[in-house]
Amino acid sequence: MKALCFLLRRGGWRSAIFMLVLGGLAALALPPLCLVPVLPLVLGIFYQAVCAAPNHRSAALWGFLFGMGYYTAGLYWLTNAILTRVHEFWWVVPFASPGVALLIAPLIMVPAVLCRLVPAGWPRVLMFAGSWTLADMARVFYFSGFPWNPLGSALEVPGWLGDWLIQPASLIGVDGLTLMLVLASLALWQGRRAVLAVGVCAALWCGWGAWRAEHKAVLPGHINPVAVIVQGNVTENEVLERDSAVSQFRSYLELTSQGVRQAQHLLPGRPVVVIWPESAFPGLLDEEEGARQMIADAAAGAPVLLGSDRRAGGVGRWYNSLMALASDGHIEAIYDKSRLVPFGEYDPWIIPFHLLPAEVVPGPGLQTWNLPQIGRVGPMVCYEIVFSGSVVAPGARPDWLLTISNDAWYGNSAGPRQHLATGRLRAVEEGLPVVFANNRGVSAIYDARGREMGRTEWGRAQVLIRPLPGPEAVTPFAMIGRWIPCLMSVLLVGVALTRWRRARADT
Template sequence: MTSKLPVHGWRLALLMVVAGALTALSLPPLYFLFALPVGLFVLYRAAEDAVSWKQAAWCGFFFGMGFHTAGLYWLTNAILTRVHEFWWVVPFAAPGVALIIAPLVALPAVMCRWVPAGWRRVCMFAGSWTLIDMCRVLIFSGFPWNPLGSDLELPGRIGDILVQPASVLGVDGLTLCLVLAGLFLFSGRRAVVFVLLGICMWMGAGMWRLSHEHALPIINPRVVIVQGNVPEDEIISYAQRVEHFRRYLALTAKGMQRAHLMGDDRPIVAVWPESGFPGLLDQDGDARKMIAQTTGGASALIGSDREENGHWFNSLEMVNSVGDIAAIYDKSRLVPFGEYQPSIIPFNILPGVLTPGPGLKTWDFPSVGRVGPMVCYEIIFSGSVVNRHQRPNWLLTISNDAWFGNSAGPRQHLATGRMRAVEEGLPVVFANNTGISGVYDAFGHEVVRLGWNKTDILVSDVSAPLQPTIFAQYGRIIPISLSILCVMVAFLPRRKISSRY
């Protein structure tokens, strides 16, 4: 058997890396959707035409390197923040993470060769791609960043329509549909007709769901999101921390005044982002009293570090009307290589490590309503953002994306909040130190936004939740089942055509 590939050796590897990087252009915030089917088709044909399964696996690996390195390029910015300490890591930041994830792309490239060419092979590729991509939650503490389904999170009304099927399928189900559609576009005229028909049905389903987007009752509190815009190097060094604390207090006072001018007696909640308080809030009673005085007795949800019995936590703490800590949420999913060091690394590269909290909670207080608190990274986990024993009425995530600079990273992060809103049928509030902060309603429609590198406040009502969506009830079992079905369908025997004489 000889390879049908037009290039070999390093040229083939380079072609796959370029195809993977091209496919990454379809991700937020660029949304060059045409790049997705083109890039996937290059990988698919390379896997088909490879001389052996090993060559197909290498094609998938190099495609994954290109895709994830381009999609996660902004990780380098986090190293540049402490470049004087970790200058040697700069060339390896994004490629290093890609190196861990890229082997997963090799598997669908190999598995699609198990079945005959045609629609069976497309189904095998799409089903195995989705199943294996979903396994990224099992790598260290999980890293399901940039699933292909996020390509549909386009800005504005068109994006609102396109993401509505996530209320049934979840973002991984969107990934499955996109891979199927992208490859069937190159499978003949009849397949193209079916794809176009499917797109029309998809758009129709989205518009039908949004047609029920009447004025949702406001049962949740009014939020004052404070975006202090403190540079990351100053957060790390605690330089000018008194000035930063005063800045957050002044912005909070401005926001509370604006919130009261909106009228009615709705509870008002002030929200400071991750690292919003420059110290240990639970150990600083004077600072808490100043916060309570500034809010006029309204509750404040504050991002702060926390130390307990020698263990350090990344926390969200609730300060009540008299300056006491009424509730604490400790981040439970930590960022690998950022907040903890996986044991496979034989030497220490982190200045300190954090301890994970016990898991998701729902806070239920009259002053804040029933809210599901999260910190930063936790919002990216589809199907794992809600305490299933006590469903909240709204979700709050606080973050500090100053690490990643004015790049795709903060925009991709914000987009995950929109997808979680659609999946769960819950409004999402996203508070970020340097931006981007925003509020989404339960349909994933953007209510307000405060852009990158702005020092300001956002004041917004938080709309009502919807009834639990199908995805909220069954979770990732839906895209898992559909992907397994695709794989099983790929093994259906060919129909035998009898001849008459």
């Protein structure tokens, strides 16, 4: 550690590269790898480096460079989206993930600087953990919001261990998981007693999580339908070019017929709902009555929920919509996506020119549908599932949540898996089952405890059939939302400042 401090005090390009690499290593803890043991080492070194920096300016620089490494590595898959249209946007390829990282990396400067304002030891640790979480939560205010990859998602380890680790999200949300993970990582550097305390807390955490994950608490009287998720495996180039639109449509119809027959055979008497992902229909569904009738015939009386564009008025203006088709093919409900992807669906104000050929218009906000054979469902499109505490329409709690997406943009990378992981956490936070339907994969169903009920593979045309589990009682986080982790973080910052004031008064 002394050698590290000497290197960083000297500054220069070697120190800068070290901090970039250190931040990149922190991204190994994110889904799908979830190498959680990396965090105590990486965050511990970063914290020591910030404390040893000769001045606040150097500490801020280390925080920025760490953030650049962390977000560039964690979002490397954004480059794949540019490659789908590389002939038009070849010049953007080197700037895709570093460009986004450049916008959000300054947030890690906040804990790097603020922690130096209080005395070393526990006050500084508390200030670092609290201010890190508050700064990370502020990402929802960037453009339309970009809260992708909060550090708390590192606890989404695959399998039963991850099921145990994420259960406290029902109390404190993913931002609360971030706070506790940063605090525990730094506490492991504070001596033997702190290590013992972290071990005891981790055991209690896992014990309660194991009990909750296995304890059945589904509300009585709720019988959700059988979901038939149709994954057509259409590449993004095929979606954009539309050359094989007819064959794509026929493939979805055939998979739908097969899936409905299997569902009715396996679970006779249960209502069935067919789900197509975003970009599944290669046209404007609300304007094509014949196509709607063909979909209804393939579903054999089952309602169909699917994505389609629709005109929003004006040239090049569209809604990205999720529609509900009744058994006779008429549209029962339409939900227009309200949270749009910056740089992907609209041009942020910082761009002085038009990057996108068309503009997606945001819808009015979250809804809850109550439809025959489907029940009370909260529809979302793609990016909207990422927003912790903002996935349920106020005052209209559904029985299950649905997200349709098209992650073919990002290829067989960490991107689709990170997106899917957000659905797992939303299920725990809200106490609601989550259905995630994706064009190329990965599609999955989670129960209200975040346990996986089934999934598809990436890059395969297949159908996933599962009876949807029921909802559970409203969780504390669902009632209060992000105020819980926010107040926890403010409390830690307040304790740190109180200790600082007392230290100054004593001197």
